[in-house]
Amino acid sequence: xxxxxxxxxxxxxxxxxxxxxxxxxxxxxxxxxxxxxxxxxxxxxxxxxxxxxxxxxxxxxxxxxxxxxxxxxxxxxxxxxxxxxxxxxxxxxxxxxxxxxxxxxxxxxxxxxxxxxxxxxxxxxxxxxxxxxxxxxxxxxxxxxxxxxxxxxxxxxxxxxxxxxxxxxxxxxxxxxxxxxxxxxxxxxxxxxxxxxxxxxxxxxxxxxxxxxxxxxxxxxxxxxxxxxxxxxxxxxxxxxx
Numbered sequence: 001x002x003x004x005x006x007x008x009x010x011x012x013x014x015x016x017x018x019x020x021x022x023x024x025x026x027x028x029x030x031x032x033x034x035x036x037x038x039x040x041x042x043x044x045x046x047x048x049x050x051x052x053x054x055x056x057x058x059x060x061x062x063x064x065x066x067x068x069x070x071x072x073x074x075x076x077x078x079x080x081x082x083x084x085x086x087x088x089x090x091x092x093x094x095x096x097x098x099x100x101x102x103x104x105x106x107x108x109x110x111x112x113x114x115x116x117x118x119x120x121x122x123x124x125x126x127x128x129x130x131x132x133x134x135x136x137x138x139x140x141x142x143x144x145x146x147x148x149x150x151x152x153x154x155x156x157x158x159x160x161x162x163x164x165x166x167x168x169x170x171x172x173x174x175x176x177x178x179x180x181x182x183x184x185x186x187x188x189x190x191x192x193x194x195x196x197x198x199x200x201x202x203x204x205x206x207x208x209x210x211x212x213x214x215x216x217x218x219x220x221x222x223x224x225x226x227x228x229x230x231x232x233x234x235x236x237x238x239x240x241x242x
Contacts, residue, residue, distance in 0.1 A: 010045060011092075014073040016063070019050035020228050026050060028224045028232040030116075030181035031082050032070040037177040038086060040218045041101055042093045086174060101174045105153055108168035108175045112145040116182040123189060126239055135194075142203060149205030162205075165212045172216065180213050181223070188229045193237040 017032035019025070026032065027050070039046045051069045064071045067080040074092070079085045090102055103109050118141050122134040152162045153169065167175045183198070187210070190196040199206040213219045 011075050012073075013039065013044060013046035014049055015039060015046055016049045016051050016069050016071050016073070018069045019052040020224065021231050023050065023052040023054075025228070026222070026224050028185065028229045029069065030185060033181035033184075033222050033224070034177045035070050035072065035082065035085060035089075036222045037172075037181075037218050038089055038101065038174065040222065041172060041177070042089065042098045044093055044098065090174065101172070101177070103168040103173045103175050104155070105168055107148070108173065111148045111167050111175065112141070112179045112183070114141045115145060115179075115186065119186045119190075123193065123233065123240070124236055139200075142198070142200065142206060145209075146199075146203035146206040149209050163208075166209065172213075172218065176213070180219055183210065184219075184223050185229055188226050189233050189237075192230055193233065193240065 015032075015035055017036065018027035018029040020027045026036075026048075036048065053068070063073060063078050064080050070082065070085075071078060071080040072085050072088075073079075074088070079088060090100070094100065115138070118134070118138040122131075122138045125131055125134050149164070149167070150161050152158050152160070153164065155169070156162055156164065164170055166172055167179065187198040190198045199210055201207065
């Protein structure tokens with residue numbers, strides 16, 4: 001009976017994430033938000049701790065020397081590799097206690113994977129001679145994601161446009177936890193510094209996707225403040241205006 005009680009005991013989970021610039025809230029870090037969303041969707045009890053990198057906190061030196069947030073403490077074990085943390089949580093926090101979050105279709109894992117890379121190349125570019133080329137590449141990746149969201153999954157009728165809510169169906173998955181935090185950063189920065197509205201209204205699939213995502217508490221309430229994102233990109237934006 002004692003063994004059953006121990007087996008049923010909830011693990012002690014603590015997620016350490018990057019703190020905001022004023023150290024009072026969650027900072028701009030899509031990887032931190034990704035893990036935050038996963039733990040929320042798993043429905044487990046966990047502690048969220050912000051790490052102020054300016055002060056080189058003792059907790060960082062003691063638990064994860066040489067590492068940057070996010071990292072995870074699961075009982076007495078500390079994990080620092082983001083992808084391995086995701087794999088660990090998916091394997092450990094499994095049915096029947098927790099819902100599986102992996103995608104049914106492998107293509108969903110790769111949807112939108114080039115958006116943040118092309119956005120970063122565009123926003124950081126200081127050579128105005130190639131600005132139009134980089135903008136076109138960035139917008140092309142948005143259009144590719146839009147097409148994927150409109151294309152029916154194998155489980156949907158093939159003779160009509162998909163109306164699903166998210167990448168892999170009508171439930172958020174690991175793929176969404178990875179992509180949505182990056183799209184939020186793109187949306188905020190593009191509006192402020194590039195005069196681009198994300199999602200473009202003509203991309204109806206992407207518009208549907210983000211509209212539904214912002215209705216989810218697990219996404220809406222884990223996003224950093226817009227001001228925090230803009231603060232992180234302020235130096236980059238200044239370079240573009242010179």
